[in-house]
Amino acid sequence: MTGPNPTRLSRLLAMVPYFLARPGIKLSTAAADLGLTPSQLQSDLEQLYVCGLPGYGPEHLIDIQFWDGYVSVVFAAGIDHPLRLTGPEANVLLMALNMLSETRGAAEADAVRSAIAKIEEAMGSTHRAVSADAVAVDEERPVDAVIRRAMEQRRALRLTYYTASRDEVTERTVDPILIKAVDGNTYLEAWCRSSEGIRLFRFDRIESAEETGEESRPPADVVPPEPTGFSVLTGELPTARIEIDPDAVWLLEYYAAEADEELAEEPEGPISATIRYGSPQWLARFLLGFGGRVRLLEDVDGTSSLVATGARAARDRYRA
Structure with missing residues (x-):
């Protein structure tokens, strides 16, 4: 494999279809293809033994046989089938993607929009909760793309950074470790060579970034042995209180919503x-x-104004 080293999770997800397409492949050949040593590959294959479907009995777990230096998949536990999302799963995923799209620098805007559009298309118009055309994504700054590219390619960066607590702009060379999304802001976690420690650099305070041409090499003892490779989204999604008419109560089964009290079989x-x-x-x-069958009980984040604006715009289109 070329490019940045994959995480163990991404390797495990890729291994089953890889071996399904190459039954009986030599373990040393597979290790070379996957960018691993034979011992690392064997360790990953042993990990796959305890991965599988809910129930987690012998009949539910992935079964990969490897002996005499050759590997074959006996049971793929569904990884060889396309993923199918339920309505609630799709909507939770859409909400998370929408939240990600509004966190500057956390992900590539076009990729987020594309993912939203594909999920909506697969679920159909009846489940459409977010429109890819309407997702508000700020225009990406060139510096954000430079940071993400350096992160992916494991390259050191030279940053010009504004430190709000000291009201000063400094220049420093850093070795990227992770990109994190925390409470609506995106941060680069990196080893700062001048401070000789791990620091968080908020994307919107990084005035410029350029690759130094050096490989990113933070001290081994400060880097997690198995970095996730994913943005870390902390905290729970915000909540709003709503009132639902009886003929729309079904939405509780399809969205991340819970009734405040136990429901009667047929609410009056x-x-x-x-x-x-x-x-x-x-x-x-x-x-x-x-x-109008679902209403806000308490306004949150100016949503009432957005609803009114949207309703007026829809009415004006009918008039036109």
């Missing part, structure tokens, strides 16, 4: 519930989609 009047949402824009589109 509106019920109150708490829903988790990825952004005010998503919440506004969600409310508008129910045509």
Whole structure:
């Protein structure tokens, strides 16, 4: 494999289809293809033995046989089949993607929009909670792309950084470790050579970034042995309290929402519930989609204004 070293998780996910397409491949050949030593590959194959489907009995776990230096997949535990999402799973994923799209620098904007569009297309219009065309993604700064590319290629960076606590701009050379999204802001976690320690650099305070031409080499004792390779999203999604008409109570089964009280089999009047949402824009589109049958009990993040603006825009289109 070329490019940055894959994480163990990504390796494990790739191994099953790799070996399915190459039954009986020599272990040393597979190790070379995957960029591993034979001992590392054998350790990963032993890890796959305890991976599989819920139930986790012998009949549910991935079965890969390797003996006399050759490898074959006996049971793939569904990895060889396309992933199918339920309505609730798709909507939670869409909310997370929408939240990611609004966190500057956390991910490539076009990739996020493409993922949202593909999920919506697969789920159909009845489950459409987020529109890829309407996702508000700030124009990416060139410096953000430089940082992500250096992270992927394991290259050292020279940063011009504004430190708000000291109200000063400094230049420093850093060795990238991880990109993290924390509470709506994106940070580069890196080894700072001048400070000789790990520091967090907020993307929107990095004024410039350029590769030094050197490989990123943070001290081995400060880097996790198995970095996740994924942005770290901390905290839970925000919540809003809503009121739902009886004929729309079914939405509780399809969205990240919970009724405030135990429901009767056939509610006689509106019920109150708490829903988790990825952004005010998503919440506004969600409310508008129910045509007044779902209402906010308490305004959050200016959502009421977004709903009113959206409703007026829709009415104006009909008039036109």
